[in-house]
Structures are given as C-alpha cells and as structure tokens.
Amino acid sequence: AQRVTQPEKLLSVFKGAPVELKCNYSYSGSPELFWYVQYSRQRLQLLLRHISRESIKGFTADLNKGETSFHLKKPFAQEEDSAMYYCALSGDFNKFYFGSGTKLNVKP
Amino acid sequence: NAGVTQTPKFQVLKTGQSMTLQCAQDMNHEYMSWYRQDPGMGLRLIHYSVGAGITDQGEVPNGYNVSRSTTEDFPLRLLSAAPSQTSVYFCASRGSGLYEQYFGPGTRLTVT
Numbered sequence: 001a002q003r004v005t006q007p008e009k010l011l012s013v014f015k016g017a018p019v020e021l022k023c024n025y026s027y028s029g030s031p032e033l034f035w036y037v038q039y040s041r042q043r044l045q046l047l048l049r050h051i052s053r054e055s056i057k058g059f060t061a062d063l064n065k066g067e068t069s070f071h072l073k074k075p076f077a078q079e080e081d082s083a084m085y086y087c088a089l090s091g092d093f094n095k096f097y098f099g100s101g102t103k104l105n106v107k108p
Numbered sequence: 109n110a111g112v113t114q115t116p117k118f119q120v121l122k123t124g125q126s127m128t129l130q131c132a133q134d135m136n137h138e139y140m141s142w143y144r145q146d147p148g149m150g151l152r153l154i155h156y157s158v159g160a161g162i163t164d165q166g167e168v169p170n171g172y173n174v175s176r177s178t179t180e181d182f183p184l185r186l187l188s189a190a191p192s193q194t195s196v197y198f199c200a201s202r203g204s205g206l207y208e209q210y211f212g213p214g215t216r217l218t219v220t
Contacts, residue, residue: 004150006150009148032207034207043210043211043212043213044151044198044211045210045211046208046209049207049208086150086151088151093139093202093207094139094156094158094164095153095156095166095167096141096151096153096209097153097167098143098150098151098152099150100148100149100150101150
C-alpha cells in the first residue's frame with residue numbers, strides 16, 4: 001500500500017540552525033516525490049520535486065531509494081521558513097499521497 | 109488569473125443534508141482533484157478528473173460524487189452529509205504534462 005510518513009508533527013529550531021524534515025514512504029514502484037509547503041494564510045504550494053534536483057529557497061531533498069526516504073534539508077533556517085511542510089508521492093501524476101505534515105517553527 | 113477558486117469558504121450542514129462544493133480554475137488545466145484534510149492525517153484524495161467528462165476515484169471516494177462537464181469546473185457533491193465528512197476540503201488543478209498542482213484556499217465543512 002502507498003504511504004507517506006512524516007514522523008515529526010512539530011519541529012522547532014533556532015534561526016541559523018540546520019533543519020531536516022523527515023519523510024519516509026512505501027510504494028510498489030518508482031514514485032515521484034514532492035515537498036509542498038503552506039505558509040500562514042497562504043495556499044498549499046509546491047516547494048520542490050525530487051527529479052528536478054534543484055534547491056528552492058535554500059532547501060534540498062535527496063531521494064534515498066534504499067531507505068525509501070526523501071528528507072528535506074536546509075543548512076541555515078530562517079524565520080520566514082516557518083510553515084507546514086508536506087511530503088507527497090505519486091506514481092502516475094493522477095493519484096497523489098500526502099503525509100500528515102510537519103510544522104516547522106524557526107525561533108529568532 | 110484567479111487560479112483555483114473554491115466556494116463556499118465555510119459551511120455547516122445537518123446530518124442528511126446535501127450540498128455541492130464548487131471548484132473552478134481559469135488556467136485551462138486538464139487535471140483537477142479533490143482532497144480532504146483531517147487533523148493528523150494530511151490530505152487524502154477523494155476524486156480526480158483528467159479532463160472534461162472523465163473522472164475517477166481516489167483514496168476515499170465513498171459518500172462523494174463528482175462530474176466534470178467543463179474544463180473549468182469540478183464540483184464535489186455530498187448527497188447525504190454525515191458527521192464523518194466534517195473536514196477541510198481542497199481542490200487542486202494541474203496542467204497536462206506538468207507535475208505541479210495548484211491548490212485552492214479550501215472549504216471548511218462541519219456536519220452536525
């Protein structure tokens with residue numbers, strides 16, 4: 001069965017500290033992995049996609065097929081990074097499966 | 109461009125009532141979808157559509173109907189509301205050949 005697990009409901013770090021939001025998945029096949037973000041009073045929006053291998057707002061995510069993980073990382077957190085982060089996967093771009101989300105709180 | 113719009117923003121229903129949640133997009137996207145978000149559970153796909161006249165079930169379709177008569181609109185119907193359908197509902201769209209979903213602002217539904 002397809003599943004996306006985000007083990008941390010809340011992650012609090014100080015400004016300038018490294019941050020890692022964990023995401024583990026189970027899927028029978030080779031899925032596409034995504035990170036979506038929802039800032040306060042804004043809509044859910046795509047942050048990055050694994051196949052792009054790009055860095056968005058300083059965030060990167062590496063797909064580890066052996067560990068079935070897709071953790072989101074940023075070396076130096078900023079206060080404006082405070083938001084809800086959702087990991088998601090899709091095998092066919094029609095059915096998407098989302099994790100339960102991690103709330104990142106960056107303290108000044 | 110308004111993007112993806114949803115109406116209403118809030119709704120309270122009594123058990124057994126019916127209603128339609130509206131979703132519209134002005135980006136000429138072929139793919140549209142409906143999700144529900146419950147506390148601690150993330151977003152779960154209810155139904156999706158890959159074009160006008162084509163719909164399919166997602167992860168949690170029971171109790172919901174959809175139709176897609178135009179590219180722009182993708183309404184979600186609750187025929188007989190139940191308290192278990194209390195949730196926040198999100199509509200999303202995606203262009204053909206693209207991977208990014210664009211989400212609406214959500215509808216908060218309470219069924220008493």
